[in-house]
Amino acid sequence: MTDSSSLPASARAVVVGAGIVGNSLVYHLARLGWRDLVLIDKGPLPNPGGSTGHASNFIFPVDHSKEMTQLTADSVRQYKEWEVFTESGGIEVARTEERMQELQRRMSSAKAWGIEGCEIITPARVKELVPFIEESVIVGGFYTPGVGIVDSLRFGTIAREQAQKLGALQDLLAGAGHVVDPKAVVEGLLDDVVLGPDGLPAADAAGSELLAHPAMVATVGRLVRSVDRLLP
Numbered sequence: 001m002t003d004s005s006s007l008p009a010s011a012r013a014v015v016v017g018a019g020i021v022g023n024s025l026v027y028h029l030a031r032l033g034w035r036d037l038v039l040i041d042k043g044p045l046p047n048p049g050g051s052t053g054h055a056s057n058f059i060f061p062v063d064h065s066k067e068m069t070q071l072t073a074d075s076v077r078q079y080k081e082w083e084v085f086t087e088s089g090g091i092e093v094a095r096t097e098e099r100m101q102e103l104q105r106r107m108s109s110a111k112a113w114g115i116e117g118c119e120i121i122t123p124a125r126v127k128e129l130v131p132f133i134e135e136s137v138i139v140g141g142f143y144t145p146g147v148g149i150v151d152s153l154r155f156g157t158i159a160r161e162q163a164q165k166l167g168a169l170q171d172l173l174a175g176a177g178h179v180v181d182p183k184a185v186v187e188g189l190l191d192d193v194v195l196g197p198d199g200l201p202a203a204d205a206a207g208s209e210l211l212a213h214p215a216m217v218a219t220v221g222r223l224v225r226s227v228d229r230l231l232p
């Protein structure tokens with residue numbers, strides 16, 4: 001558990017987890033004018049050991065959901081601005097007719113959401129673009145020019161630096177000794193968060209606007225749903 005003596009006396013929001021989601025959240029809260037933010041991770045920075053540091057970091061821009069496609073486009077815009085994105089183009093290949101049908105549907109989604117330059121390509125064209133592939137085992141491919149790779153750890157570092165520059169990050173607690181027991185932190189640091197039945201802060205159960213209160217957001221899985229209450 002985090003040593004309570006290392007915690008600040010108060011905070012506007014405590015973000016638990018300095019993976020890509022927590023770092024991004026701290027930056028966006030700072031950008032939106034939030035101050036007195038605290039970011040905590042049990043692992044050392046810049047790679048605290050969560051999924052972010054293990055990811056292959058590929059970004060595929062086309063999703064069947066319009067909202068996810070828009071979110072991805074906005075993320076890519078941000079990654080490009082911070083020079084952590086390498087655009088390579090990418091191909092998803094199908095080895096069965098059923099899988100090929102799914103790629104055709106992805107092509108329809110690309111057209112519907114205005115993602116340009118996507119193509120359904122033949123095995124021969126896949127071979128041209130990726131010479132080491134054995135084209136006899138594939139039925140076709142879905143090519144997207146905007147596919148790329150993001151340096152997600154570098155992104156996290158820049159996001160934290162930006163929040164610090166804005167004077168928004170009052171404390172950055174990371175490394176051994178900073179494993180958060182959400183209930184203990186809420187009791188010690190925040191005074192207006194309702195706990196859910198599992199002992200974790202439950203903004204929804206509070207039935208009130210999270211924005212009006214000190215907030216704790218765990219970006220470590222199940223509490224990530226609270227984020228939509230924080231950002232407009």
Ligand SMILES: Cc1cc2nc3c(=O)[nH]c(=O)nc-3n(C[C@H](O)[C@H](O)[C@H](O)COP(=O)(O)OP(=O)(O)OC[C@H]3O[C@@H](n4cnc5c(N)ncnc54)[C@H](O)[C@@H]3O)c2cc1C
Nearest residue numbers: 017019020021041042048050051052055056057058179180
């Ligand atoms: C092998 C692999 C490949 C992947 N490839 C891709 C890919 O190509 N493209 C893609 O888009 N996604 C990919 N992903 C998924 C992507 O990595 C995750 O969706 C993303 O990193 C999740 O970010 P996060 O910030 O939510 O979680 P995390 O990065 O896991 O961050 C959570 C943080 O919380 C900290 N933490 C947890 N519990 C506590 C606690 N009690 N107290 C304090 N700190 C705590 C952890 O130390 C961790 O740093 C991949 C994932 C893996 C594992």
